[in-house]
Amino acid sequence: MTSDNTATGSVGVVHPQTARFTAPLTLRSGAVLCGYELVYETYGALNADRSNAVLVCHALNASHHVAGHHAGDPGNTGWWDNMIGPGKPLDTNRFFVIGVNNLGGCHGSTGPSSINPDTGLPWGGDFPVVTVEDWVDAQARLADHLGIERFAAVMGGSLGAMQALAWSIRYPQRLRHSVVIACAPNLSAQNIAFNEVARQAILTDPDFHGGNYQLQNAVPKRGLRVARMVGHITYLSDDEMANKFGRQLKHGKPGYGFDTEFEIESYLRHQGNKFADYFDANTYLRITRALDYFDPAFASGGDLSAALKDVTADLLVVSFTTDWRFSPERSREIVRALLDNRARVTYAEIDAPHGHDAFLLDDPRYHRLVAAYFDRVAAETVAEVQA
Amino acid sequence: MTGANGSQRPDFAAIAQCISRDAHVLDLGCGDGTLLKYLQQSRGVTGYGVEIDDGNVLACVRNGVNVIQSDLERGLAEFADGSFDFVVLSQTLQAMRNTERIVREMLRVGRAGIVTFPNFGHWRNRLQILRGRMPVSDRLPFEWFDTPNIHLCTVADFERFCAERGIRIVSRTVLSDGRPVQALPNLLGELAVYHFSG
Numbered sequence: 001m002t003s004d005n006t007a008t009g010s011v012g013v014v015h016p017q018t019a020r021f022t023a024p025l026t027l028r029s030g031a032v033l034c035g036y037e038l039v040y041e042t043y044g045a046l047n048a049d050r051s052n053a054v055l056v057c058h059a060l061n062a063s064h065h066v067a068g069h070h071a072g073d074p075g076n077t078g079w080w081d082n083m084i085g086p087g088k089p090l091d092t093n094r095f096f097v098i099g100v101n102n103l104g105g106c107h108g109s110t111g112p113s114s115i116n117p118d119t120g121l122p123w124g125g126d127f128p129v130v131t132v133e134d135w136v137d138a139q140a141r142l143a144d145h146l147g148i149e150r151f152a153a154v155m156g157g158s159l160g161a162m163q164a165l166a167w168s169i170r171y172p173q174r175l176r177h178s179v180v181i182a183c184a185p186n187l188s189a190q191n192i193a194f195n196e197v198a199r200q201a202i203l204t205d206p207d208f209h210g211g212n213y214q215l216q217n218a219v220p221k222r223g224l225r226v227a228r229m230v231g232h233i234t235y236l237s238d239d240e241m242a243n244k245f246g247r248q249l250k251h252g253k254p255g256y257g258f259d260t261e262f263e264i265e266s267y268l269r270h271q272g273n274k275f276a277d278y279f280d281a282n283t284y285l286r287i288t289r290a291l292d293y294f295d296p297a298f299a300s301g302g303d304l305s306a307a308l309k310d311v312t313a314d315l316l317v318v319s320f321t322t323d324w325r326f327s328p329e330r331s332r333e334i335v336r337a338l339l340d341n342r343a344r345v346t347y348a349e350i351d352a353p354h355g356h357d358a359f360l361l362d363d364p365r366y367h368r369l370v371a372a373y374f375d376r377v378a379a380e381t382v383a384e385v386q387a
Numbered sequence: 388m389t390g391a392n393g394s395q396r397p398d399f400a401a402i403a404q405c406i407s408r409d410a411h412v413l414d415l416g417c418g419d420g421t422l423l424k425y426l427q428q429s430r431g432v433t434g435y436g437v438e439i440d441d442g443n444v445l446a447c448v449r450n451g452v453n454v455i456q457s458d459l460e461r462g463l464a465e466f467a468d469g470s471f472d473f474v475v476l477s478q479t480l481q482a483m484r485n486t487e488r489i490v491r492e493m494l495r496v497g498r499a500g501i502v503t504f505p506n507f508g509h510w511r512n513r514l515q516i517l518r519g520r521m522p523v524s525d526r527l528p529f530e531w532f533d534t535p536n537i538h539l540c541t542v543a544d545f546e547r548f549c550a551e552r553g554i555r556i557v558s559r560t561v562l563s564d565g566r567p568v569q570a571l572p573n574l575l576g577e578l579a580v581y582h583f584s585g
């Protein structure tokens with residue numbers, strides 16, 4: 001899977017693979033996907049007893065391309081390359097790491113831009129709404145496909161962390177550890193509000209065509225741009241934005257118009273444009289909805305402790321002090337519910353200035369902690385093999 | 388915390404004696420997790436440490452101890468009433484700003500509490516004060532201006548504190564050079580270990 005380790009600590013050139021599933025998958029909405037494909041990458045080697053696999057779940061805009069780079073495209077490094085690789089916190093010399101593009105995604109797995117076998121046309125707006133639990137169910141089938149009965153760990157940040165948490169609830173016997181970073185037990189009204197603004201930007205874009213824009217050879221780029229701009233505001237802390245951009249003017253003096261006046265505008269527009277060039281609007285709608293719906297305590301009347309009662313995995317929960325999107329208080333709710341169940345949990349609150357985005361950055365305290373945790377996971381893996 | 392340095396502290400054995408096998412234990416200000424690791428190995432306990440310091444949280448993870456990063460001064464809101472058999476506060480009481488609150492919190496979340504603290508009434512401390520200086524010793528290695536120990540007390544003080552609040556002392560061990568002291572504990576004891584309940 002992995003070849004020419006060009007850079008130190010990089011898994012090098014990686015190759016996406018596709019797994020095809022023919023057994024129907026019933027989604028939470030009641031919709032049934034009769035067949036689907038998942039695109040994934042793997043790094044490191046699966047050991048003889050298949051006990052060293054770690055699943056890395058992606059957040060909103062990311063993909064199966066977690067580490068390394070694709071052949072002929074050295075600039076396109078994986079989204080969590082600073083975390084995963086030889087000698088890195090999640091060390092591919094010891095672990096077999098899997099990244100997968102979720103169902104409904106736009107990086108190769110079956111999603112709204114795939115062909116609907118019933119019509120021979122792109123799914124578009126007809127692609128069903130998917131949930132975190134649906135993703136986890138699909139990931140479990142990928143694990144079956146790869147012959148992995150039990151993961152050493154399932155790991156994620158933000159929406160990826162919600163999947164790691166859902167794994168511990170839904171398939172308690174299939175993972176030994178869950179690494180839950182910058183998570184929340186559900187979205188607050190404010191979180192949903194931001195998502196709704198983003199969705200409205202897309203839904204009201206004249207190029208959206210009810211989700212069937214592909215057939216019209218259109219792309220609702222304006223909507224996607226605004227959606228991404230709104231999202232980006234929530235990923236950074238107020239202080240980080242002030243440090244990076246402050247009130248800095250793009251041209252040094254006011255232009256008394258509506259072009260990019262302030263640096264922050266320039267940054268947001270840049271992020272929006274970049275995003276609109278590669279991301280699919282239907283996917284964005286569905287992923288934000290998956291976030292909105294995620295609420296494991298819903299079935300137990302809001303009682304998160306009851307929702308987590310069957311968790312048997314050990315957990316590492318990490319939050320960042322300046323994350324106001326999913327604040328430390330939200331992680332503490334998860335921790336509290338785990339403590340009620342006497343789960344084996346460790347909780348760390350990293351004092352980092354970067355806001356929600358901190359989970360993607362390489363703060364040394366954060367990375368040292370994750371590395372130490374995976375040392376523990378690795379030691380247990382060895383002990384289990386010897387036993 | 389103070390004086391842990393990875394080596395087993397003299398109060399560990401005395402603490403372990405109070406703790407029943409397989410108990411569920413919360414260790415407040417757990418430092419690098421040495422005590423909990425010792426209790427896991429010697430008494431088969433389960434439970435968590437609570438630490439505020441990043442370096443100590445990391446050390447706990449390395450020690451295989453489950454730790455919750457939190458500031459004790461903010462109370463123990465993460466922990467439900469009566470959820471632990473024992474709550475330990477080892478050599479941290481004297482550094483707490485809100486002493487009474489943490490003792491109450493210990494008895495809220497635990498069925499029993501164990502505190503250990505350096506006995507300020509030890510004769511060497513008294514001698515240094517008689518000489519007109521704030522005590523500095525192996526147990527109290529700080530100068531008056533840089534000490535984290537803002538609420539030092541004596542064996543007699545702590546017992547009065549408990550009596551006034553209806554806290555029942557289950558057992559007391561007072562140590563000097565790591566050995567239990569029987570006579571004149573407030574004068575000869577360097578380190579006090581109290582097991583108490585509400």
